[in-house]
Amino acid sequence: MFYFIFYSLSLLCLTLLPKLSWACSTCYSAKEESLWAYYGTTLALTLLPFVLLGGLVYYLYRFQKNKFSS
DSSP, X not given: OHHHHHHHHHHHHHXXXXXXXXXXXXXXOOXXXXXXXXXXXXXHHHHHHHHHHHHHHHHHHHHHHHHHHO
């Protein structure tokens, strides 16, 4: 019974809250500084997975290279 109430309230919150919060302030800002911050953040968050994956691959490459060279 607890799970039913919990999931019902969660679903209700998820359906009603987006209607109450319209959007973030940077998405519809007319200031050029805010727009560039929005673009920069979007670019950083887009590239972040590729940088992390590349770092992991590089680390594993160096680990294997040092392991077999000894």
